[in-house]
Amino acid sequence: MLTIFGQHGASRSYCDRESRRSFLKIGGMSFGATAFGLADVLRAESNQGKSNSHKALIQIFLGGGPPHQDMWDIKTQAPSEIRGEFRPISTNVSGIQICEVFPKLARHMDKAAIIRSVVGSKDRHESYQCLSGWIPDDLKTLGGRPSIGGAVSKLQGHVDPAVPPFVGLAERSSHVPWSDCGSAGFLGASHGAFKPDGPGIENMKLNGISLERLQDRKRLLTSLDAMRRDIDTSGVIEGMDAFNQRALDVLTSSKLVDALDISKESPETIARYGDGKPYQFQYDGVATRNDHLLIARRLIEAGVRVVSLSFGRWDSHSKNFDMVRDHGGKLDQCLSALVEDLESRGMLDDVSIVVWGEFGRTPKINKEAGRDHWSPVSCAWLAGGGIRPGQVIGETNRLGEYATLRPVHVQEVIATLYHNMGINVSTTTLPDPTGRPQFLVEHEPIRELI
DSSP: OBOSSOOTTOSSOOTTSOOSTTTTEEEOTTSOSSEEEHHHHHHHHTTSOOOSOOOEEEEEEOTTOOOGGGTTOOOTTSOHHHHOSOOEEEOSSTTOEEETTOHHHHTTGGGEEEEEEEEOOOSOSOSHHHHHSSOTTTTGGGTOOOOHHHHHHHHHOOSSTTSOSEEEOOOOOSSGGGGOOOOOGGGOGGGSOBOTTTHHHHHTOOTTOOGGGTTOHHHHHHHHHHHHHHHHHHTTTTTOOHHHHHHHHHHTOOHHHHHTOGGGSOHHHHHHHOOOOSOOSOTTSOOOOTHHHHHHHHHHHHTOSEEEEEOOOOOOSSOHHHHHHHHHHHHHHHHHHHHHHHHHTTOTTTEEEEEEOSOEEOSSOOTTSOOOEEOSOEEEEEEETTOOOSEEEOEEOTTSOSEEEOOEEHHHHHHHHHHHTTOOTTTOEEEOTTSOEEESOSSOOOTTTO
């Protein structure tokens, strides 16, 4: 929760038992559960240069395990009980075909790369491995391995002190692991993701401004101005050092709120992304929030380094093909709009996009017209960040069961994303709570992409 007036027990107290030193401490601020001092962050940032251009990452997690053979690896030569209902369509790169539900993405294949041979996945319904390269059990007694968002927060810090480096847009779901946007692990809660639909927005409710009114810019600024006047007339602001004054500016900044408000976009842009409605096949998962991809672009522009989101519920034990038509068509719309948007703004070379899920689906279609869990192989779609696009990496056998050419480990994908962010996984380590240096991953980036 936000603590404007401070914490009890500090060395010098006023009549309300609060100290001047604790005045601008923020507990949580949705970066985690522990206290977080903005002034401390600003001191750390004071010697760093600022730039409007920065390397960034948008992670799109397809919770539930998308069917690889119904998306990027259509098996036309397989028997009908494996092949399924979809036909391949050609892309704008000669020789590369993808599922017919992605006609817009097919026109952007020259800006993307497909991996058809992802291995190393565990049969576990959770985003942890896709966001970190590890499973939750690894270093669990020390807090677990950090996600790429948590590691980037620690290693690279803020682009703009008024904006968190790591934001998670994944909505809460009944199956909680699908709404996990990335853990800070042993780095501590201060490097966790800011979650606008959770305590983060609660912390931004200043002077009676509720969640419903946060998009009302005039009302918000009026409230903030009143808070500033109250502080000034009380005399508390006198004596604060320069960093504490800047911390107050951060607290009262509307930059993050603006980035979350897509009503500031043109109606044409909003229409290109779509809203993903009606939400179908959601069950215990998240909705197809097309608008989250637009928000992700706005957050990157505002200074966020890593945005994680979860799109749809892909656990298709039944009605697999109906689900792919629904989810796939919506993903085709918003993901192609994101690529177009980033390219037109000159951001695509700096912003990496990765789209994948926790595992693949069984080659054989079950009696409910579904596909079950299949961890031996899965797929991924990547774009931006300076990768070499217009290619397919890896192959599976005729039935889509196993990788037969160029298996790509999950950690190779993560290592590539770190590389795109300017982080060398061969030399970079983070000290765990015992002081022991821990490498980010144990694999190198995908050589074909860098």
